[in-house]
Amino acid sequence: MRTIPQSPRSPQSPQSPILPQSPRRTYRRHPKKDPNAPEKWRSAYQLFRDDVNRELHGQDIPFSDMSKIHSRRWSELSKDLSVRYFEQSNRDKEDYLRKMAAYELTLEYKQYVEYLHNFYKQDSTVNRHEGYANIVNVVIVATTVAGPDS
Numbered sequence: 001m002r003t004i005p006q007s008p009r010s011p012q013s014p015q016s017p018i019l020p021q022s023p024r025r026t027y028r029r030h031p032k033k034d035p036n037a038p039e040k041w042r043s044a045y046q047l048f049r050d051d052v053n054r055e056l057h058g059q060d061i062p063f064s065d066m067s068k069i070h071s072r073r074w075s076e077l078s079k080d081l082s083v084r085y086f087e088q089s090n091r092d093k094e095d096y097l098r099k100m101a102a103y104e105l106t107l108e109y110k111q112y113v114e115y116l117h118n119f120y121k122q123d124s125t126v127n128r129h130e131g132y133a134n135i136v137n138v139v140i141v142a143t144t145v146a147g148p149d150s
Contacts, residue, residue: 031119036108038099041092044085048074 042050049070056069103109 029119031116034109034112036103036106036112038096038103041089041096044082044089045074047085047088048077 052070052073053066056066061069
C-alpha cells in the first residue's frame, strides 16, 4: 500500500473523506400581499381562541401551555357555543365574499393581478405556477374585453 506524503501544514491524522453536503431547499420569492384587498374571515376556532386569549390576558402562560388550554377547551365546548362561533365565522365569510366581489371590480385589483402576472412571468419557478399564470391571463383578457365599467 502506498502512502501519500502529507504537507507540513496538514494535520498528522488520516484525511477524512469529503462528505457531500445535504441538499438544502433554495429560497423562493413570494409575491407581496395585496394591501388593498379585504381582510379574510376568521374560522370558528380562531374566534374561540381570541375569546380565550382575552380571558387569560395578563397571565404569564407559555405558548405551548396556551395551545393546550385552547385545544382542551375547544374539545369541551358545548354545542350551543360551538354553533355560535360557526355562525359568526359564516357571517364573516359572507361579508368577506361581498367585499371581495366589489374589490375585484376596482382598478387596484386589476393592478395587483398585473403585478402577479409579471411576478410569476419573471420568477425562476415559472413552470411551478403555470396554471396560476393562465388564470391570471384569463382575468386580464376578460376584464379587457368586457371593459373597465362592465
